[in-house]
Amino acid sequence: MSARPLSELRRSLSLLCRSLRRWLGWRPVRQAAPAHLPADPPPLPPGMSRRALRAWLAGLGTLLILFYLWRSIFIPIGSGQLGIRWSRFDGGTVMDRVYGEGYRAIWPWDTMTVYDTRLQEMHGTMAFLTADGLEVSLDVTARFAPRAADLAMLHRSVGPRYRETVVWPDVIAAVRQVIRQFKPDELRVLGEAGLSAKVDDAARSAVQSHWVDLDRVLITRIALPERLSAEIQEKLAQEQKALAYEFILKQAEMERQKWSIEADGIREFEERSRISMLKWRGIQATERLAASPNTKIIVMGAGENQLPVLLNGEK
Numbered sequence: 001m002s003a004r005p006l007s008e009l010r011r012s013l014s015l016l017c018r019s020l021r022r023w024l025g026w027r028p029v030r031q032a033a034p035a036h037l038p039a040d041p042p043p044l045p046p047g048m049s050r051r052a053l054r055a056w057l058a059g060l061g062t063l064l065i066l067f068y069l070w071r072s073i074f075i076p077i078g079s080g081q082l083g084i085r086w087s088r089f090d091g092g093t094v095m096d097r098v099y100g101e102g103y104r105a106i107w108p109w110d111t112m113t114v115y116d117t118r119l120q121e122m123h124g125t126m127a128f129l130t131a132d133g134l135e136v137s138l139d140v141t142a143r144f145a146p147r148a149a150d151l152a153m154l155h156r157s158v159g160p161r162y163r164e165t166v167v168w169p170d171v172i173a174a175v176r177q178v179i180r181q182f183k184p185d186e187l188r189v190l191g192e193a194g195l196s197a198k199v200d201d202a203a204r205s206a207v208q209s210h211w212v213d214l215d216r217v218l219i220t221r222i223a224l225p226e227r228l229s230a231e232i233q234e235k236l237a238q239e240q241k242a243l244a245y246e247f248i249l250k251q252a253e254m255e256r257q258k259w260s261i262e263a264d265g266i267r268e269f270e271e272r273s274r275i276s277m278l279k280w281r282g283i284q285a286t287e288r289l290a291a292s293p294n295t296k297i298i299v300m301g302a303g304e305n306q307l308p309v310l311l312n313g314e315k
Helices: 003-024 050-068 148-157 162-179 184-208 226-273 277-290
Strands: 074-077 081-087 102-105 111-116 120-129 135-146 212-223 296-299 309-312
Touching (some): 074 081, 074 111, 111 148, 120 162, 135 148, 135 184, 162 184, 162 212, 184 212
Antiparallel strands (some): 074 102, 081 111, 135 212, 296 309
16 A cells, blocks of 8 residues: 555544544643653543543544445446456466456455456448558448456456457458458449458457457448549449440340341242232231221222222211
């Protein structure tokens, strides 16, 4: 214990003793004794022996010391937390015991470090370089929790600042390693979900080697430079136009094949029947008109290959 708390405790006891003297009416004898006689001790409070007063003051002093050191002796460990004790005179970090929830009593010269073992998150926006040296900005989120079984080893090897010491640097290193493998347009195609899966695989083993379980790494936003984003949009638009032209060409090719097949069929029909397709369709039209109930006037053609002309008349 340092000198400052001891002096404050000594001052508090002195003030308490003065107050007790005033309250009990115990005043020292102010008359000086003769030089050849010893001074008389101060009178005791009525009904109290010197031994009882000594015991009472000792108990009160113990209570004051206990009250002063309360926070160093009784350590609260909350819900979802675990404690690791460091013993000053018993080998340092206690490796074979982890303290659970509740109030835990330790020696005042020891220390208790409380760890939150629930799922935790860290967020950050970082800039990374792609495969072609261009800079992209990513929003990165890491979810993790310290491994309860290895908490003493984590405390002795890394310490309470393990989040900033190992977890976040390992996650950022994994993101940087993955981003270097892609170009910006490839990142746009890969998307946040695909990139998160690749980063998660790269970061998991590194984080778990430091006695921390990595739940998941999330990439929530991929921000490309404005100029580069505009170029990618233009490239995607051109690709869509090329796909549209290719579709139109395929449709035209199919139409051409259809007309070629129809022409081959007409040619084969005319060769076999010795009748032109035009004359054959005219005969079919004439038959349909002749079968209708309306009055018709049929004008026959003058030549052999002339088609009849039908005129509608009134009923």
